[in-house]
Amino acid sequence: MKLLFLGAKSVVAVLCLVTILAGCSTDEETTAPPAVDEIGSIRLKIDNVYGTKELALGANFMTAGSETITIETLKYFVSNVRLQRTDGTTYVVPQDASYFLIDEAIPASQRLRLDNVPAGDYAAVTFTIGVDSLRSTMDVTQRTGALDVGGAAAGMYWTWNSGYIFFKMEGEVLAAGTNPKVPFILHIGGFGGLNNPTVNNIRSVTLRLPETARVRAGNTPEVHILADVAKMFALDPVLSLRAKPVIMLAQESVDISRRYASMFSVDHVH
Amino acid sequence: MFTRTILPLMVAASLLTGCGSPTEPASSPSLFVVPAHFPVPLRLGVEALCTPERVALGRALFYDEILSRDYTVSCASCHQQDYAFTQHGHRVSHGVDDRLGTRNSQPLQNLAWQPTFLWDGGINDLDLFPPLPISNPVEMDLSMDSALMRLRQSPRYRALFRAAEGDDSISTSRMLKAFSAFMLTMVSASSPYDEAVVGRTQRTPSQTRGHTLFQQHCASCHTPPLFTDHTFRNTGLMPSDVNDLGRASVTLDPRDAYAFKVPSLRNVEVTGPYGHDGRYRTVREAVAHYRDNVATIPGVDPAVSNGILLRDSDIDDIVEFLRTLTDKSFLTKRELGPP
Numbered sequence: 001m002k003l004l005f006l007g008a009k010s011v012v013a014v015l016c017l018v019t020i021l022a023g024c025s026t027d028e029e030t031t032a033p034p035a036v037d038e039i040g041s042i043r044l045k046i047d048n049v050y051g052t053k054e055l056a057l058g059a060n061f062m063t064a065g066s067e068t069i070t071i072e073t074l075k076y077f078v079s080n081v082r083l084q085r086t087d088g089t090t091y092v093v094p095q096d097a098s099y100f101l102i103d104e105a106i107p108a109s110q111r112l113r114l115d116n117v118p119a120g121d122y123a124a125v126t127f128t129i130g131v132d133s134l135r136s137t138m139d140v141t142q143r144t145g146a147l148d149v150g151g152a153a154a155g156m157y158w159t160w161n162s163g164y165i166f167f168k169m170e171g172e173v174l175a176a177g178t179n180p181k182v183p184f185i186l187h188i189g190g191f192g193g194l195n196n197p198t199v200n201n202i203r204s205v206t207l208r209l210p211e212t213a214r215v216r217a218g219n220t221p222e223v224h225i226l227a228d229v230a231k232m233f234a235l236d237p238v239l240s241l242r243a244k245p246v247i248m249l250a251q252e253s254v255d256i257s258r259r260y261a262s263m264f265s266v267d268h269v270h
Numbered sequence: 271m272f273t274r275t276i277l278p279l280m281v282a283a284s285l286l287t288g289c290g291s292p293t294e295p296a297s298s299p300s301l302f303v304v305p306a307h308f309p310v311p312l313r314l315g316v317e318a319l320c321t322p323e324r325v326a327l328g329r330a331l332f333y334d335e336i337l338s339r340d341y342t343v344s345c346a347s348c349h350q351q352d353y354a355f356t357q358h359g360h361r362v363s364h365g366v367d368d369r370l371g372t373r374n375s376q377p378l379q380n381l382a383w384q385p386t387f388l389w390d391g392g393i394n395d396l397d398l399f400p401p402l403p404i405s406n407p408v409e410m411d412l413s414m415d416s417a418l419m420r421l422r423q424s425p426r427y428r429a430l431f432r433a434a435e436g437d438d439s440i441s442t443s444r445m446l447k448a449f450s451a452f453m454l455t456m457v458s459a460s461s462p463y464d465e466a467v468v469g470r471t472q473r474t475p476s477q478t479r480g481h482t483l484f485q486q487h488c489a490s491c492h493t494p495p496l497f498t499d500h501t502f503r504n505t506g507l508m509p510s511d512v513n514d515l516g517r518a519s520v521t522l523d524p525r526d527a528y529a530f531k532v533p534s535l536r537n538v539e540v541t542g543p544y545g546h547d548g549r550y551r552t553v554r555e556a557v558a559h560y561r562d563n564v565a566t567i568p569g570v571d572p573a574v575s576n577g578i579l580l581r582d583s584d585i586d587d588i589v590e591f592l593r594t595l596t597d598k599s600f601l602t603k604r605e606l607g608p609p
Contacts, residue, residue: 140397140443149401150414150442159402161392161520194394195386196521251522 034119040215042083043222044112044125047267048074048104051230057104060174064234067242068174069184071229074104075156076167076260077130077146080204081114084124086212091118099131101146101156102227122213125223126206129261130166133202136191158189161249165189166201167260169229173241184245188253188260199249201257211269224267232259301325301451301605302382305459307467308495311382313396313454320451323434326609328452330430331445333608337417338410339366345403348375351606354537354597355379355456361548365409372512374548376533377541379458379600385500389530389546392520396453397446418442456606458536459495461597467495473594479584480591487560487578488535488588491571497535497595503571504529506564507545514546527569539596553592557585 048055055061060068078100081093093114103109131147143149147164149157156165167188172181190199213221233239239259247253302320304311331337332345348363349355355378357363363371373389387393393402403409404417421427421440428438435444465471473481484492493499502517509528517526530546543549544556560578564570580588600606 137394140395140446143443144441148442149398150418150445154405154414157401159393159398159405160388161390162394162398193521195391196523196526198521198523249522 034216038119038217039116040119040217041113041115041220042117042122042213042215043220044081044114044225045222046078046102046110046112046225046227048102048110048227048229051228055104055229061230063239063241064230065238065240067233067240069171069241071104071169071171073168073170074229075169076102077156077164078102078112078127079131079135080126080128081112082126083114083117083122083213084126084206086121086123091120091122093117095135099135099146101152117215119216120214122209122215122221124206124208125225125266126204128202128204129257130189130202131164131191133191133200136163137194158187158249163189163191166203167257173245175242182242182245184241185248186246186256187248188256190249190253199251199253201253203257203261205261205264207264207266209266209269213269221269223269226265226267228263228265231263232256235259235262301455302457305457305464307464308380308459309383312385313382316382316454319447320455321434323430324448324451325455327427327430327434328448328450329605329609330427331449332452336420336424337404337412339412342366343410345400346608348403348409349378351603352601353377353540354458354601356541358540359543361543363409365406366411369408369411371406371408372514373546374543376531377537378453378456379536380496380534381456382454383496386531390517390520391502391531396450397443400446400449414442418445421445456600458597458600460599461536462594464495464597466594474590476587476590477594480587480589483580483584483588484591487580490573491532492535498532501532502526502529503532503573504567504569505559505574506567506570507547507549507559508563508565508567510547510549512547516546525569528567529569529571535592536595537597537600539593540601553589554585557588557592561585 050061053059053061055071055074057072057074058070060070062068079098080095081098083091083093085091094116097114100112101109135142135147140149143153146152148154149159153164156168157163158165165187167186169184169186171184173184174180175182188201190201192198192200192202207225209223213223215221235258239256244252247256299322300317300320301322302316332349335341335344337344343366348357348360348365350358352358357375360374362373363375365371376389381387381396384396385394387396387399388402393399401414404412405414418440421431427440431440431444431448432438434448462471466473491499491501491503504516504527507528507530515527517529517531518524520526538544538553542553543551544553545559550556550559557580560574561580562577564574564577
């Protein structure tokens with residue numbers, strides 16, 4: 001009883017100490033060079049936006065080509081993450097732990113946490129938008145998690161022409177004249193083909209970080225990435241969904257993947 | 271005496287099974303055997319995959335309407351054993367609500383030797399075939415996650431998965447591997463043609479003439495012993511209103527427009543109607559196509575673009591020869607039928 005009573009006091013004291021230590025960590029622990037074999041974690045937060053606004057599903061947005069659109073579905077794969085250190089060396093996230101499906105409707109899907117990252121100072125992040133060709137042809141036992149065709153990836157897979165849909169955006173575009181709303185469907189995939197070469201929409205982006213991300217055992221930086229969908233439409237020449245509202249597996253898809261690869265930037269690191 | 275000997279054996283057997291890791295059930299003989307006169311299968315590891323327990327699970331899935339939205343259609347609805355796993359008499363396949371597809375269902379046989387699947391070769395891996403008919407709105411119209419959910423709620427399937435995989439966890443890949451295991455046991459290699467090849471039977475004079483004509487005019491694409499070279503060719507079938515582009519819808523290469531997979535001719539007598547859209551009712555009409563109906567459209571394969579010069583009696587003989595490819599044991603084998 002006595003012990004317990006004392007305990008409560010010490011707990012408060014310990015808590016205070018922890019808070020102080022935690023407060024210190026960003027200054028002292030992260031500027032010191034990392035210990036050999038020290039590992040930590042890093043978070044990537046991917047925020048889908050439209051220009052200066054949050055991207056809200058169902059809201060109206062104006063494209064660079066002056067078309068009013070509403071977006072109902074926005075999903076895409078992020079994979080094969082690599083982190084470049086300030087000294088130019090690279091840490092490649094183990095492939096099995098490097099597939100993510102970003103879904104605008106599921107906030108948790110927009111926060112990627114990479115664990116077991118070697119402590120270090122990181123200056124840039126590289127990732128693939130889509131699924132690499134090797135994994136796209138792997139045995140079904142290697143397609144788990146985000147890649148499970150009977151689970152998370154069910155709506156992101158072409159069953160009749162085996163391959164993942166890398167990027168899916170669906171919604172409506174307000175058209176002129178008597179037909180006010182036209183549905184648009186962008187299903188972009190294509191890993192290059194197994195037996196015959198075909199479209200390859202595997203795109204990779206490298207984003208420099210405005211501040212160094214210092215990964216330490218006691219410090220987990222968060223890289224805040226913006227995916228600005230407005231940029232997809234603004235890229236020259238301006239994209240018109242009214243002119244071509246449906247693009248799936250076709251040569252035109254290469255232009256769409258070029259566009260969405262341009263929409264990523266790092267806002268800040270904290 | 272009997273019970274005394276059998277009891278320790280049973281205990282020993284259960285102990286032995288217990289030793290295996292949960293994902294590695296006790297090894298059993300494979301139900302997949304490569305016929306002596308066949309080449310090495312393209313697919314690796316088929317013997318190991320086709321354990322009796324996994325094949326039994328695949329067979330249960332193949333014949334079960336639980337995998338269609340309204341519990342009315344199973345894989346076997348469009349792939350009937352008596353007709354070498356095609357849908358007899360249907361130009362194109364019927365799904366739930368009697369919805370129609372655009373293509374004729376292909377036979378399921380000798381799949382371990384097949385590099386691609388579908389008329390256009392859109393699928394490269396048999397394991398990834400079932401999600402297409404299961405989720406296709408004009409076939410079984412059930413999402414894959416709903417399909418897995420139904421299986422997980424079924425005590426019968428939990429038992430079948432446990433027997434096949436060592437525990438009753440039901441995952442996409444376990445389900446798809448079981449489907450493959452069963453379908454890979456659909457090996458047709460015991461037709462009168464095969465008997466003649468190994469010298470057990472003699473061909474009739476008409477079959478012999480037909481065989482000679484076949485070697486001369488057909489075998490460069492329909493190459494024995496599988497009776498296909500697995501290529502995609504435009505055979506000059508005049509495109510219909512559906513305007514099915516065939517291989518080009520997969521490769522996006524205009525040169526592949528209207529090219530379709532060269533189908534195997536094994537069991538061709540029972541797999542009618544013929545052509546990717548089932549436009550020919552009889553084997554005779556399908557053979558006569560190459561003499562009478564090769565359309566002048568761009569991209570027709572040079573092997574057939576000028577038509578094949580055949581007398582009526584030649585066509586009769588070729589048809590007689592093709593009948594020797596009917597494998598009665600394959601079409602009636604109990605193990606390939608409903609469980």
